[in-house]
Each structure stands twice: as C-alpha cells, then as structure tokens.
Amino acid sequence: KQEVTQIPAALSVPEGENLVLNCSFTDSAIYNLQWFRQDPGKGLTSLLLIQSSQREQTSGRLNASLDKSSGRSTLYIAASQPGDSATYLCAVESGGSYIPTFGRGTSLIVHP
Amino acid sequence: EAGVAQSPRYKIIEKRQSVAFWCNPISGHATLYWYQQILGQGPKLLIQFQNNGVVDDSQLPKDRFSAERLKGVDSTLKIQPAKLEDSAVYLCASSALARGITEKLFFGSGTQLSVL
Numbered sequence: 001k002q003e004v005t006q007i008p009a010a011l012s013v014p015e016g017e018n019l020v021l022n023c024s025f026t027d028s029a030i031y032n033l034q035w036f037r038q039d040p041g042k043g044l045t046s047l048l049l050i051q052s053s054q055r056e057q058t059s060g061r062l063n064a065s066l067d068k069s070s071g072r073s074t075l076y077i078a079a080s081q082p083g084d085s086a087t088y089l090c091a092v093e094s095g096g097s098y099i100p101t102f103g104r105g106t107s108l109i110v111h112p
Numbered sequence: 113e114a115g116v117a118q119s120p121r122y123k124i125i126e127k128r129q130s131v132a133f134w135c136n137p138i139s140g141h142a143t144l145y146w147y148q149q150i151l152g153q154g155p156k157l158l159i160q161f162q163n164n165g166v167v168d169d170s171q172l173p174k175d176r177f178s179a180e181r182l183k184g185v186d187s188t189l190k191i192q193p194a195k196l197e198d199s200a201v202y203l204c205a206s207s208a209l210a211r212g213i214t215e216k217l218f219f220g221s222g223t224q225l226s227v228l
Contacts, residue, residue, distance in 0.1 A: 004154070006154075034216065034217065036217075036219075041224075042221055042222075043116075043203055043219035043220050043221045043222050044155070044203070044205075044217070044219040045219070046216040046217055046218070049215075049216050089154055089155075091154075091217070097160065097167045097168040098167075099157055099160065099168055100145070100157065100217060101157070102147075102154035102155045102156070103154050104152070104153055104154045105154055
C-alpha cells in the first residue's frame with residue numbers, strides 16, 4: 001500500500017525566502033506525482049504534474065523535482081510572497097487502478 | 113472552461129440521518145473521484161469511477177456509504193446513516209485520464225459536512 005509523507009508539517013517564513021517542501025513515498029512504482037495548493041475552505045488546485053519519466057517541472061517561481069529511485073520529491077518556491085500562504089499537498093499515482101494517494105500536507109505561512 | 117461543480121457547499125445533520133452530495137465533473141472527463149478530507153489530514157480516496165464503472169472502492173465504508181455515476185457524467189455520494197466521525201470535507205475531482213495517459217486532477221470546492 002502506497003504511503004506518502006510530507007515534511008515539515010508546518011512552516012512559517014518571512015517574505016522573500018526561498019523554500020523547500022519535501023514529499024516521500026514508499027512504493028517507487030509510480031505513474032506520476034502532483035503538487036497541489038489548498039487554501040482554507042477551498043478545494044485543491046494542481047500546481048505541477050511530473051510524469052514518472054521526468055525529473056522536474058517548472059512553473060513560474062515553482063520548481064518540483066522527482067527522484068523515483070529514492071522515493072522523494074521536492075517543491076522549491078523561490079522568493080516567497082504572502083500570497084503563497086496555503087497548504088501544499090503532494091499526491092502520487094500508483095497501483096493497477098492508477099489511484100492518487102495524498103500526503104497530509106505542509107501548512108505554509110509567509111509573513112510580510 | 114467550467115470547473116468541477118459540487119453541491120451543497122455546507123451541510124449540518126444529526127447522527128443517524130442521511131445525506132447526499134452531488135458532483136458534476138468537467139465536461140469530457142472520463143475519471144471521477146470522491147475523496148474524504150478530515151481536518152488536518154490529506155484527502156483519502158473513497159471511490160474512483162472511469163466513465164460509469166467503478167475502478168476502486170476499497171476504502172469506501174460500504175455499510176453506510178454508496179456512490180453512483182449515471183451515464184458516466186454526474187455523480188452522487190450518499191451516507192446513510194451518518195456517524196459523528198463522518199464529519200469532514202467531501203471533495204470531488206475529475207481528470208481526463210485514459211489508462212496510460214496521466215492528466216492533472218481538477219477538484220471542486222468540496223462539501224463541508226458536520227454531523228452533530
């Protein structure tokens with residue numbers, strides 16, 4: 001059974017810092033990995049999708065890397081802004097049924 | 113492009129009552145998911161449909177939860193009877209996934225259920 005762990009559980013940083021959020025998974029036979037953002041009381045918004053054959057994806061100030069062999073992914077946020085404050089979740093798709101399994105998320109606060 | 117629509121937005125019921133949630137996925141998306149998210153936790157998959165067939169429902173408490181997706185479009189999730197521990201946000205998501213082609217998941221805003 002796939003298990004996904006995210007570290008740290010919470011993070012509070014001043015504006016302008018570069019951040020790294022971590023995601024690890026137990027079964028490396030994945031199809032893809034997605035990073036999501038969730039604002040309070042809202043649904044999830046997909047930020048980046050990394051296919052199993054890819055090493056990284058970039059969108060604006062966000063960069064996500066994938067190392068399947070070690071079962072890890074990192075989300076790098078450059079020059080953080082207060083608007084980046086949210087919970088960030090990663091999900092890996094694996095198994096015969098292509099089931100997306102989520103971690104618990106990292107709650108990020110960027111203060112001015 | 114319209115997003116994933118869910119209703120109601122909020123629901124408060126007493127334990128042992130029944131409740132139903134509705135989801136309309138993005139047009140053309142073959143795969144539909146229902147997730148349960150308890151406060152402070154990540155979403156947990158309850159059931160996954162591809163078109164109108166069930167792909168996985170291994171974590172659905174079938175003694176009280178049921179779901180259907182008629183004609184491969186809209187879906188409803190029902191709880192009967194509800195328990196206190198069912199208090200959570202119920203999220204619907206859809207993707208254009210066809211086996212072997214991975215796509216982004218698109219989520220609705222969710223239904224926040226409180227069972228008193």
